[in-house]
Amino acid sequence: MLHFPLLFSSEYCLFSMDQYCLPADSSNAYWLLLQVLSLIPLWHYLLLAAFILFSILYNFLELYFLQDLFSGFSGSPVLLSYNTSSSILNAVVSKCKILHGRYFATPWLCSPHLQTLFLNYFGRPPPLKYTKQLFSTADGETIALDWLSTSHVSGDVASEDESVPIVVVIPGLTSDSSSQYIKHLAYHTAKRGWKVVICNHRGFGGVSITSGFSYNAGWTEDIRAVVNYLHKEKSMAPLFVVGTSIGANILVKYLGEDGENIPVAGAVAVCSPWDLLIGDRYIRRRRVQKIYDKAIAFGLQDYAKLHQSHFSRNANWEGIEKSFTVRDFDDHATRVVAKYESVDTFYRRCSSSTYVQSVSVPLLCISALDDPICTTEAIPWDECKANKNIVLATVKHGGHLAFFEGITASHLWWVRAVNEFLGVLHSSNYMHVQEKVKTAEDGMVAELNNDQLTMWKKHILEKARQAT
16 A cells, blocks of 8 residues: 655655665665566567567668568559650560569568578579680680579570570679679570570689789770670670679779760669769768678779789788778779779779760660668769660669568569560560661672771771882
């Protein structure tokens, strides 16, 4: 029974209960509070602790299971950004059911971090075996080209049809043909009857760096050389290019640099960082992003250790060993090898966002709004909308290069979207065709591209000098 005696007299207790009576001072008030709290069952505290822990993890991992649950797992719509007069949208994208549907994320991977981590450590790629080709560049570098065709995934006899489309894939940073998501893309593309070739970065795919230059986020010379080589050797086959992550940045920059004069029929950029300077600031801003920053830096260090002789000669090896962030590595290795004045200069000059306006081939760009590595802050929304050749598809969830779907998480949504887009584009009249110029010499008519025209002009001038 609870009593209320005179509170201002020191002779009385502040509170009186059947079990005890305590003098009215602050220390005893705390003791009373502890006594009251001790009456609460232990499992109540455990339940509260579990709720607090769950709340912290829910926010830290950016989980969205409850949102999906309350919405009945209705999925996320695909948001398309485009130029209103875009013929690519009207003739190609409008026929892509996947891009006009919804993305249903795997329920137990209801977080961009769970999606991204699951892709890197599990991924569940289909079994496949590449055919390796070694390609030599003009500067003496050896690039590993890993081929996959329908016969590799189905067991059927390889087709002799020279007009079968070829999809060239540019992997992300520290990724190659053995990466989980690359295998998903290669397998499902080859399964539909097309040929796939993974253009591995320098020093990847089981080869050493044989020149004095390693790849970086803005290095477009290798993909340009490979595409030109394939166009010459496989002239009847339409060439499509798919870039992922840093590979997407390289792709868009390459497309913008070459404009109309490029033998690429169409392209897709998946999870591009777009602006490297903004991406650098983003990945060092929040605690969870710093985890990714360190993980990527360690991957770059492993790459450097694999080619230690190269980096010891051409970069600051002591600084590389002490690098704990991507920026550290770029400061001690990437910018030094590529001869940029500073890291920020390297980021500015190699960002693909400044080349978007010059892209002249049909280009689909896919990004997740919750990408934990490539922030949406870097997406050049207005520039993409201003270019009639570009359609930007964004999805609310998906993580970085993941987009797992289905209960078993055995498929990647973006792989299906890429293959559908390229298939519709291939069957349309909107594939890009490299500009050709008609000219004549000695009564003969030939079709020359711009590079050939330049050589032809030099040849005519040389003959004129000889005649004089």
